[in-house]
Amino acid sequence: MLTKQEGSLVVVGTGISVAGQMTLLTRSVIENADIVFIGISNKVGENVVKKVNPNTVELNDLYTQGKSRAVTYQQMTDRIVDAVIAGQKVCAAFYGHPGVFVNPSHAAIKQVRALGLRAEMLPGISAEDCLVADLGIDPAAFGCQSYEATQFLFRDYTLDPHMTQIIWQIGLAGEATLGMLNADHCKVGLILYQEVLMELYPATHEIILYEAATMPLYGPKIQRFPLCELANCKPTLISTLVVPSLGLPDYHTGRLTKLGLTQEQVINYRKT
Amino acid sequence: MAKSLADFLEELDSNAELKEAYLKNPVATAEKYGLANDDVALIKNKDWDAVQKQFENLGSDPKVHSY
Ligand SMILES: C[S@@+](CC[C@H](N)C(=O)[O-])C[C@H]1O[C@@H](n2cnc3c(N)ncnc32)[C@H](O)[C@@H]1O
Numbered sequence: 001m002l003t004k005q006e007g008s009l010v011v012v013g014t015g016i017s018v019a020g021q022m023t024l025l026t027r028s029v030i031e032n033a034d035i036v037f038i039g040i041s042n043k044v045g046e047n048v049v050k051k052v053n054p055n056t057v058e059l060n061d062l063y064t065q066g067k068s069r070a071v072t073y074q075q076m077t078d079r080i081v082d083a084v085i086a087g088q089k090v091c092a093a094f095y096g097h098p099g100v101f102v103n104p105s106h107a108a109i110k111q112v113r114a115l116g117l118r119a120e121m122l123p124g125i126s127a128e129d130c131l132v133a134d135l136g137i138d139p140a141a142f143g144c145q146s147y148e149a150t151q152f153l154f155r156d157y158t159l160d161p162h163m164t165q166i167i168w169q170i171g172l173a174g175e176a177t178l179g180m181l182n183a184d185h186c187k188v189g190l191i192l193y194q195e196v197l198m199e200l201y202p203a204t205h206e207i208i209l210y211e212a213a214t215m216p217l218y219g220p221k222i223q224r225f226p227l228c229e230l231a232n233c234k235p236t237l238i239s240t241l242v243v244p245s246l247g248l249p250d251y252h253t254g255r256l257t258k259l260g261l262t263q264e265q266v267i268n269y270r271k272t
Numbered sequence: 273m274a275k276s277l278a279d280f281l282e283e284l285d286s287n288a289e290l291k292e293a294y295l296k297n298p299v300a301t302a303e304k305y306g307l308a309n310d311d312v313a314l315i316k317n318k319d320w321d322a323v324q325k326q327f328e329n330l331g332s333d334p335k336v337h338s339y
Binding site for chain 1: 278281282284285286291294298315318320323324326327328329333334335336337338339
């Protein structure tokens with residue numbers, strides 16, 4: 001007797017560029033899936049996936065200007081999970097890393113696992129990975145704070161100016177309705193960011209509006225300007241704001257003492 | 273028949289030799305690949321906005337809300 005195939009889910013990332021940042025395993029998962037749901041922000045990338053597996057269903061049609069993205073993400077999740085429940089071997093492919101600043105990928109995995117079915121996520125190359133490569137900023141150099149632009153403004157976070165700041169979705173900064181699908185409404189958010197940052201950094205501190213290359217025809221867009229001009233910059237939906245560190249903070253002598261160390265000792269250990 | 277710009281982009285993003293040739297001489301590489309004249313002109317004029325418009329999925333970028 002034939003038993004019905006049990007549904008499963010693998011969530012994969014296709015990278016930031018159109019084709020070359022897809023891992024071998026991701027490609028193979030796409031190829032072997034019964035159905036592939038895609039949330040990819042350019043058509044070349046979509047076509048690359050469609051060539052590997054023609055049975056694809058887009059998720060992006062669920063976006064509508066004015067509709068809350070919270071609703072859109074729920075609908076995306078439902079589409080993915082319903083296919084798993086129907087017994088299909090499902091792949092959901094998002095651009096970049098599928099688990100970095102993506103709601104429906106995590107939600108779908110959680111729901112599928114709650115049903116007792118198999119779900120996993122494979123890592124992909126995110127915008128932050130491209131940023132490290134293009135800007136030469138190693139998160140280890142100063143430490144790094146990485147967060148969503150609106151969340152930071154709305155919540156009472158503490159920003160450490162000694163760490164590199166990586167601020168995602170700057171083109172939607174301060175946008176509370178979740179209904180905007182363009183970056184035309186962030187001016188007030190940018191003004192507030194400038195104000196908040198100027199409490200901690202000099203007005204002349206150089207900041208960076210960054211866009212990794214999504215097409216291999218051209219390189220990344222790297223706009224450098226002083227903090228006091230932040231309110232006038234024009235981010236897009238794929239811009240990430242980078243605020244470089246003010247430099248390493250002083251040593252914490254109390255903690256060093258507890259570790260039986262002195263500042264001089266650790267400085268000596270660091271010498272090459 | 274001319275080859276498509278989409279195929280060129282895919283190949284360029286996964287073939288180091290083609291990418292190197294393109295970086296050295298974009299227009300000649302696009303012509304040799306077999307792109308149509310209009311597509312070669314986009315590259316010649318560095319009309320990246322037009323390329324982006326042709327291929328981007330407008331407004332489909334945000335995938336997260338977290339506040
Ligand atoms: C919903 S998140 C998706 C991130 C994606 N999953 C990743 O792994 O990079 C969208 C945000 O990612 C960042 N982003 C996406 N594409 C980018 C690019 N080409 N360059 C720089 N940042 C990008 C921007 O901050 C943008 O607002």
